[in-house]
Amino acid sequence: MSARTMRTRLAAVLLGVVVPAAAHACAVCFSGSPRTRLAFFDTMIFLSAVPLGIIGGGVLWLRRQAKRDANAVAGALDDAGDVFPAPSAAPRKRPIAPRAHGA
Amino acid sequence: MATSLPATKPRFPMPPPRPRRPANTSVLGMALFVFTEIMLFAGFVSAFVIVQSHTPPGAWPPPNQPRLPLERTALNTAALLASGVALFIAGRRLRAMDSRTAAWWMGAALALGTFFVVAQGMEWTALLGQGLTLTSSQLGSFFYVIVGTHALHAVAAIAALAVAWRALLRGRLTRSWFGAVQVFWFFVVLIWPALYWLVYR
Numbered sequence: 001m002s003a004r005t006m007r008t009r010l011a012a013v014l015l016g017v018v019v020p021a022a023a024h025a026c027a028v029c030f031s032g033s034p035r036t037r038l039a040f041f042d043t044m045i046f047l048s049a050v051p052l053g054i055i056g057g058g059v060l061w062l063r064r065q066a067k068r069d070a071n072a073v074a075g076a077l078d079d080a081g082d083v084f085p086a087p088s089a090a091p092r093k094r095p096i097a098p099r100a101h102g103a
Numbered sequence: 104m105a106t107s108l109p110a111t112k113p114r115f116p117m118p119p120p121r122p123r124r125p126a127n128t129s130v131l132g133m134a135l136f137v138f139t140e141i142m143l144f145a146g147f148v149s150a151f152v153i154v155q156s157h158t159p160p161g162a163w164p165p166p167n168q169p170r171l172p173l174e175r176t177a178l179n180t181a182a183l184l185a186s187g188v189a190l191f192i193a194g195r196r197l198r199a200m201d202s203r204t205a206a207w208w209m210g211a212a213l214a215l216g217t218f219f220v221v222a223q224g225m226e227w228t229a230l231l232g233q234g235l236t237l238t239s240s241q242l243g244s245f246f247y248v249i250v251g252t253h254a255l256h257a258v259a260a261i262a263a264l265a266v267a268w269r270a271l272l273r274g275r276l277t278r279s280w281f282g283a284v285q286v287f288w289f290f291v292v293l294i295w296p297a298l299y300w301l302v303y304r
Contacts, residue, residue, distance in 0.1 A: 039156030043149035050145050054138050062131075084281070086274030087203040 129279035133286045140256065144294055147249045148301060154241055165240045169233035171303045172226060179222045180299050183257075186215035187292035190264070194285055202271060209268045212288070216261045223254055246302055253291070253298055260284075260291045 155163055164170065193208035227247075235243045267284045270276040 033156075035160075036153070036156045039153050043152050047145055047149055051138075051142060054141060058134065058138070061134075082278045083274065084197050084205070084271060084276045084278070085200065085202050087206045087272060089202070089274060 130282040130286055133283040137286060137290045140290065141294070143252070144249075144298070147245075147252070148297075151245045151249065151301065154245065164242045168240050168242055169230060169235050171230070171246065173303045176223075176226065176299060176303055179219050179226075180296060182215045182222070183219040183292055183295055186212040186219070187289060189215060190285060190288050194281070197271075197276075197281060206268065206271055209264065209271065213261065213264050213268055216257060216264065216288075216291075220254060220257050220261065223250070223257075249298055249302055253295060256291050260288050264288060 158165075189208045189212035193205045193212060196202075196205035196208060230246075235246065237243055237247045263284045267276055267281055270280065
């Protein structure tokens, strides 16, 4: 790329940055009513904040999990202990009183 | 002539295997899936807000279209939120190894979720009869796309919960499986109030 071409492209980019209305970089942003512009602004913030918040929350969750793993006892993490018991096998909360025979 | 090779010690002793936590990978996988789904709904919500902003003040919902049943859907919303609470309690009971009570709460969550989907279906039938269709207006398009996508997720969550419930009754439900189902169910439950407030008001 020649120096002249480079200068021309740089000037075009600068013009677009300094005078965005003249460049019509975003047709919807400059043709709508103030209410529409505000809606675009709000949704832009929303769509930027949601993934950042979720990724941040995910990183915090992974850190917490890693700490828990580091403190865990190796024997307590086997597959056999990973299955919940069936309701029929689970102990009752209140033991059933034995029936009196011969009553 | 047969020769026996002497037993040799490995040149590079391997470290003992790290304890495996299947819950992490399943829940993490489901969380990643839910992340993509949240972004899908965020896109829908943004498009809805932009389209709504194009209409003059007071012209939304469109005057020739039926009003969405705000009060009746509040009951469905309450049922769905209650199902989330029921599954939360079920999770706590499972951690306490009280499968009997957990199975009851999981059944309650399943019943409440099913009630939500059936009631939404009945509401849709009534709205279609009143003339609100996918092509009748922008409200109809957004209503059926946003609420329909949520209903699709709710049906999938009900199916997953039903399978997990059956596995619990047979003593085959794993911690990882339940964790993944719980994440998906909570996503379906917690995203609904936002959609309800946005679309129905």
